[in-house]
Amino acid sequence: VTALAATARTSRLSATFASHAMRHPEWPVLVLAAAAWIAIIVRAPGGPAVDWLLMTSAMMMPIAGRRIRSVVLACEPPVRVLAGATTLAGFLVAWMLAGAVVVGATAALPALTFGANPLGFVAVWWLAALWQLTPARARALERCHRVRMARRRRARQWLPGLDYGRWCVAACGPAMAAMAVTDTPLLVMAGMTVALVAERSAFRPRRVTRVIALAMPAWALTAAVLTMLGVGGPGHATH
Amino acid sequence: MTARQRRDVHSLPGTWPPLLRAYALAIGVMAELPPEDPRSLAYQAAVHGTDAIGKADGYLNECQHSSWYFIPWHRWYLYYFERMVRAVLREIPEVPADVADEWALPYWNYGKPGGETLRPEFAAPELWDGRPNPLHNETRNAGVNELTVVVAPQVRVPLPGVLDRPFSAPQTSIPTFGGPATGWNHGDEPSPQVAGGLEGTPHNGIHQYVGGDMMDFARAGFDPVFWLHHCNIDRYWEVRGHATDPLGWDGVAFGFRDADGSAQQVTADGCVDTVGQLEYAYDDVTRPEAATEGLRIREGRLEVFAEIAEFEIPPEVVGQSDGLRLDGAPIGTDVPLGRVSRLFAAARAGGTVPRHVYLMVNDIRWDADPGRDYGVYLQERTSSADDSRLAGVISFFGTRRGVDDHELSYSFDITDIVRALRETGDWDPDRVPLTFRPLDGSPVDQPTAPVQVGSVSVVYQ
Numbered sequence: 001v002t003a004l005a006a007t008a009r010t011s012r013l014s015a016t017f018a019s020h021a022m023r024h025p026e027w028p029v030l031v032l033a034a035a036a037w038i039a040i041i042v043r044a045p046g047g048p049a050v051d052w053l054l055m056t057s058a059m060m061m062p063i064a065g066r067r068i069r070s071v072v073l074a075c076e077p078p079v080r081v082l083a084g085a086t087t088l089a090g091f092l093v094a095w096m097l098a099g100a101v102v103v104g105a106t107a108a109l110p111a112l113t114f115g116a117n118p119l120g121f122v123a124v125w126w127l128a129a130l131w132q133l134t135p136a137r138a139r140a141l142e143r144c145h146r147v148r149m150a151r152r153r154r155a156r157q158w159l160p161g162l163d164y165g166r167w168c169v170a171a172c173g174p175a176m177a178a179m180a181v182t183d184t185p186l187l188v189m190a191g192m193t194v195a196l197v198a199e200r201s202a203f204r205p206r207r208v209t210r211v212i213a214l215a216m217p218a219w220a221l222t223a224a225v226l227t228m229l230g231v232g233g234p235g236h237a238t239h
Numbered sequence: 240m241t242a243r244q245r246r247d248v249h250s251l252p253g254t255w256p257p258l259l260r261a262y263a264l265a266i267g268v269m270a271e272l273p274p275e276d277p278r279s280l281a282y283q284a285a286v287h288g289t290d291a292i293g294k295a296d297g298y299l300n301e302c303q304h305s306s307w308y309f310i311p312w313h314r315w316y317l318y319y320f321e322r323m324v325r326a327v328l329r330e331i332p333e334v335p336a337d338v339a340d341e342w343a344l345p346y347w348n349y350g351k352p353g354g355e356t357l358r359p360e361f362a363a364p365e366l367w368d369g370r371p372n373p374l375h376n377e378t379r380n381a382g383v384n385e386l387t388v389v390v391a392p393q394v395r396v397p398l399p400g401v402l403d404r405p406f407s408a409p410q411t412s413i414p415t416f417g418g419p420a421t422g423w424n425h426g427d428e429p430s431p432q433v434a435g436g437l438e439g440t441p442h443n444g445i446h447q448y449v450g451g452d453m454m455d456f457a458r459a460g461f462d463p464v465f466w467l468h469h470c471n472i473d474r475y476w477e478v479r480g481h482a483t484d485p486l487g488w489d490g491v492a493f494g495f496r497d498a499d500g501s502a503q504q505v506t507a508d509g510c511v512d513t514v515g516q517l518e519y520a521y522d523d524v525t526r527p528e529a530a531t532e533g534l535r536i537r538e539g540r541l542e543v544f545a546e547i548a549e550f551e552i553p554p555e556v557v558g559q560s561d562g563l564r565l566d567g568a569p570i571g572t573d574v575p576l577g578r579v580s581r582l583f584a585a586a587r588a589g590g591t592v593p594r595h596v597y598l599m600v601n602d603i604r605w606d607a608d609p610g611r612d613y614g615v616y617l618q619e620r621t622s623s624a625d626d627s628r629l630a631g632v633i634s635f636f637g638t639r640r641g642v643d644d645h646e647l648s649y650s651f652d653i654t655d656i657v658r659a660l661r662e663t664g665d666w667d668p669d670r671v672p673l674t675f676r677p678l679d680g681s682p683v684d685q686p687t688a689p690v691q692v693g694s695v696s697v698v699y700q
Contacts, residue, residue, distance in 0.1 A: 011588055014585050015586050015587070017585075018581075018583075018585035019552065019553055019586040021582055022553040022555065022582050022583065023409075023553045070431065073412070073556070074431070074556060074601070074696070075556060075559075076558065076559055076577050077555065077557075077577065077578070077579065077580035077582075077583075078577065080580075148602075149693070151559070151561060151562050151601075151693050151694040152561050152562070154559065201422060202422070202423075204423060
C-alpha cells in the first residue's frame with residue numbers, strides 16, 4: 001500500500017511538472033537571464049562585446065520570454081525546441097548588431113561617465129528619455145508586441161526572431177546604449193529591467209513609458225548630486 | 240428606481256415608435272456637438288478607437304478586444320453612452336420628459352425571425368417629417384440599407400456550445416465565451432490576438448455584414464446601429480448567466496467620462512448585475528435557436544466543458560497547415576496530424592487520447608475589407624457545405640485598421656465533429672481536410688479583397 005501510494009504521489013508530481021513545463025516553455029530563457037545577471041554581479045571576465053551580450057541577455061531575455069512562449073506554444077512537439085531556440089538566436093543577433101554600434105561608439109567617443117564628462121553624461125540620458133516619448137518609439141513598442149512566425153518552416157524562426165529583435169532594439173536600444181556608455185550601476189540596471197518588463201505587461205503601457213522617460217533625467221540629476229557630494233555615482237561605481 | 244427595459248428593436252410597434260424617434264433626434268444632436276464634448280458622437284466613437292495616438296484625453300482609444308474584458312468593457316461603454324443619450328434627450332424640447340428619462344438602448348436581435356435585416360428606420364434616408372435621418376449611414380454594404388441582403392444564418396447567433404464555454408481561459412488556444420485572460424488589451428497584448436466565441440460570432444460577423452464604418456475600430460461608433468448591435472452582444476451575457484463569471488479580473492479599471500464630463504473609474508466585476516448595478520434589464524434572455532439544421536445537429540451532440548479542472552491540462556498543437564489565401568472562392572487545405580508529446584502524456588498520467596479537439600485559424604491578415612465571412616468546414620472542398628461540420632466562422636472586424644501587422648486568430652471547439660466523424664469511420668488520424676467557404680448572406684456583389692491566413696492548427700487537450 002505504501003509503495004502504491006508513493007507511486008501515485010510520484011505520478012501526480014510528474015503530471016504536475018509536465019503540466020507546468022507545457023504551460024511555461026519560457027523558463028529556460030529566464031534561467032539564462034538569471035545566469036547573465038550572476039555573471040554581471042561576479043564581474044565575469046570579458047571584453048566590451050561580452051559585457052554587451054551579458055547586459056542584453058540579463059535585461060532583454062525576461063522581455064523575450066513572453067514572445068518565445070507564444071512561439072513554442074504555437075508549434076507542434078517535434079519543432080518546438082528548435083523554434084524557440086532560433087527565435088532567441090535571431091533576437092540576440094539583432095541585439096549584438098546594435099551592440100557593435102554601441103561598442104564602436106564607446107571606443108570612438110570620449111568617456112561619458114559623469115566623473116569624466118558630466119555634460120555628455122546628462123546629454124546621453126536626456127536623449128534616451130526624449131526617444132522614449134517619440135511616436136516612432138511607441139510604434140516600435142507596438143511592433144515588438146506582435147508575434148510573426150515563419151509558418152512554412154516552423155522550426156526555423158531566425159528571421160522572425162531577428163525581426164522581433166529589430167523592433168525591440170528600436171524600442172529599448174537607446175536606453176540600453178545609455179546604460180552601456182555611461183557605466184551604469186547594477187541597481188539602476190535592475191530598476192530599468194523591472195521598468196521595461198512592466199512596460200510590456202502594464203495595464204496602460206503609455207503611463208509606464210512616461211514614468212521611464214521621467215526616471216532617466218531624474219537618474220542623471222541624482223548621479224550629478226551623488227558625484228558632487230562625493231558619495232559615489234556612475235563615475236565611481238563600475239561593474 | 241426600477242430598471243429600464245432594453246427591448247428588441249424589431250419588436251417595437253408601428254413605424255418610428257417614440258423610442259426610435261428619440262434615438263434619431265439624440266444622434267442628430269450628438270453628431271453636431273464638438274468632438275471634445277463627451278456627449279458628441281465623435282467623442283463616443285473615439286472612446287472605442289481613434290487613429291490619433293496620444294490624445295490628451297486619457298479616455299479615448301480604449302476598446303477591449305480578444306480579451307476577457309471585451310464583454311464587460313463594452314457593457315460599461317454602452318452604459319455611459321446610454322446616459323449621454325438621455326442627457327441629450329432632456330435638452331430636446333420635442334422629446335417628452337418621460338421618454339427622455341426612461342430611454343434605454345434597444346437591441347438588434349438578428350437571431351430572431353424577422354430580425355435578419357436592419358429595421359427600416361435605420362435604412363431610410365429621411366425621418367418621418369422629411370429631414371435627413373441621423374440613423375441612416377451610407378457607408379454600409381450594398382444591400383444592407385436596401386434591406387435586400389440578410390445576415391448569413393451561420394452568424395445570427397453564437398456558434399453551438401459557445402454560450403456554455405468557460406468565460407475565459409489562461410491559454411489562448413482554448414475556445415472561450417468571453418475571450419482569453421489578458422491584461423488591458425487595446426491590441427497591445429502580445430500576439431496571438433484570439434477572439435472569444437461571442438466576439439467572433441455573432442459580433443464580428445455582424446460588423447462584417449453591415450460593413451462601412453462598422454468595419455473600422457475608429458469609425459464603428461459613428462454608425463447608430465453599432466450601439467444596438469453591441470446591446471445584443473451584451474444581452475448574450477445575460478442569456479448565458481453569471482454562474483461561472485471569471486474571478487480575479489477586477490484588477491484592471493476602465494475609465495469613462497459621464498454625461499456631465501466627470502471621470503469615472505469602473506471594473507469588470509462592477510457590471511455583472513444589470514439590474515442592481517446598472518439599472519437596466521433585457522426583455523428576453525431565452526436561449527437562441529441555431530438557424531440551420533446542421534448547426535442544430537451540432538448542438539445536439541455537445542457536452543458540457545468542465546472548466547476549471549480542465550485548465551490544469553494544457554492543450555498542445557499536434558498539426559499545422561501552411562498559410563493560405565482566401566479570395567472569395569471556396570478553398571481547401573489539409574492539416575497534417577502528428578503525435579502528442581511525452582509531456583502531454585505525462586500531464587495526463589500516461590493518456591494520449593485528447594478529451595477536446597480545437598481548430599485554430601492563425602494570424603489572419605488583410606489590407607482591405609474582404610467583404611464577407613468565411614465558414615471553416617471539416618470537409619473536402621468537393622463536398623457540398625454541411626453545417627454539422629462547420630467548425631466556425633471567420634470575420635474580419637476585430638483589429639485596428641491602420642496598424643501594421645494587424646492580425647486576428649480564432650479558436651473553435653471541434654470535439655463533437657471529430658467524435659461524429661470517428662463514429663462514422665470518416666476520421667483520418669493523419670490529416671484533417673478543411674474547406675473555407677464564403678457564407679451565403681454575405682454581400683457577394685461587392686469586390687473581394689484577399690485575406691491571408693497564416694496557418695490552421697489542430698490542438699489536442
